[in-house]
Amino acid sequence: MTGELTSQSRNQIAELHDAFRVFTDATASLEREYQLLRAQALELRGQLAEKQRALMASLERERELELQALRQSRLAAMGEMAATLAHEVRNPLGGMELFTRLLIDELAAQPRARRLAEQIARGIQDLNHLVGNILEYGRMPEPRLAWTSVGGVIEEAFSVVGPSLHAGIRVELPAARDLYWWLDRALVTQVLLNLLRNAGEAMGEQGTLRVAVEDDARLLRIVVDDTGPGIPPERTATIFDPFFTTKERGTGLGLAVARAAVLAHGGDLTLEPSAVGARFVVSLPESETAAAPGRA
Numbered sequence: 001m002t003g004e005l006t007s008q009s010r011n012q013i014a015e016l017h018d019a020f021r022v023f024t025d026a027t028a029s030l031e032r033e034y035q036l037l038r039a040q041a042l043e044l045r046g047q048l049a050e051k052q053r054a055l056m057a058s059l060e061r062e063r064e065l066e067l068q069a070l071r072q073s074r075l076a077a078m079g080e081m082a083a084t085l086a087h088e089v090r091n092p093l094g095g096m097e098l099f100t101r102l103l104i105d106e107l108a109a110q111p112r113a114r115r116l117a118e119q120i121a122r123g124i125q126d127l128n129h130l131v132g133n134i135l136e137y138g139r140m141p142e143p144r145l146a147w148t149s150v151g152g153v154i155e156e157a158f159s160v161v162g163p164s165l166h167a168g169i170r171v172e173l174p175a176a177r178d179l180y181w182w183l184d185r186a187l188v189t190q191v192l193l194n195l196l197r198n199a200g201e202a203m204g205e206q207g208t209l210r211v212a213v214e215d216d217a218r219l220l221r222i223v224v225d226d227t228g229p230g231i232p233p234e235r236t237a238t239i240f241d242p243f244f245t246t247k248e249r250g251t252g253l254g255l256a257v258a259r260a261a262v263l264a265h266g267g268d269l270t271l272e273p274s275a276v277g278a279r280f281v282v283s284l285p286e287s288e289t290a291a292a293p294g295r296a
Contacts, residue, residue: 086134093131097124134253141264143184145287150220151176153185154211157192161200168206176213181220182287187261191269194258195224195280202228202278222282230278231271239271 100121107114154173165171192211199209207227214221231239240259259269267284 083134086131089127090131090135093124093128097121097128100124130253141184141187141261143187143261143264145182145184145265147180148183148185148188149177150179150181150183150213150222153183153188154192154213154222156185157189157196158211160193161196164197165200165209166203166205169200169203170208172208172210174211174213179213179215179220181215181284183220183265183284184261187264188282188284191258191261191282192222192224194254195282198254199224199226199228199278202226204228207277218286220284220286222284224280224282225274226277228277230274230276236271240269 100117104114104117104121107117151174154176158171158173162171196209196211203209203226208225209227210223210225212223212225214223240255255269262269262282262284265284267282270281270283272279272281
């Protein structure tokens, strides 16, 4: 009897062992399935978060584009209105300037009255300059490209602005006479005149004005740095808008006209971050329609 019970017990123990092994295997299999599902859930959660971020970025970009389109539309309407007014104002200004010059000649023997007439003439010239800027902004300039010394253009612009800079301003110009690029000399000179003049006015009596040139055979960058107060962050988005200015007597057209001239070259005029002062960069791409002398 004891032997039979022992044999029966052994069978029961074996059955329990088999059942426990099956249970253990099933538990391990469930654990693996759980870990796999958990990993998949984490991956899906990560993908969902990434898609949400992409969606938010897309919505933000769409809002920015809508605001930009609205802003450009308003600027275009303002430009059309200003151009119309400029055309209407230019003719009478021409007559006023002519008659004022005649009046100045007539008052040669009356110094006090002549000085007053000359002040009127200068005011008319300022108005003519403003009208010219408005009309220039209203039409996209067409650059006449020529194989031009970049250093020569910089020196030409500085020869005009240099005498008006305060003696306390230190100037650093690049030695770039041997660097040539396809560009419209007159347009780029005017761009640099504007940037150099702005930099000098921003620094006042002392500071450093630095012009640097960078090129990689595909892109020319003319960098104008100053050590002035810089551009406030809240104004960087509108610095190139027409009629926007931080000066007490500025017209707000200088940078707008300058950028239009650079854009006409297929390049861009940008304000880049700077630790001190302001940094403007004129970027001019290599001409696709003209081959440089000596190049294959």
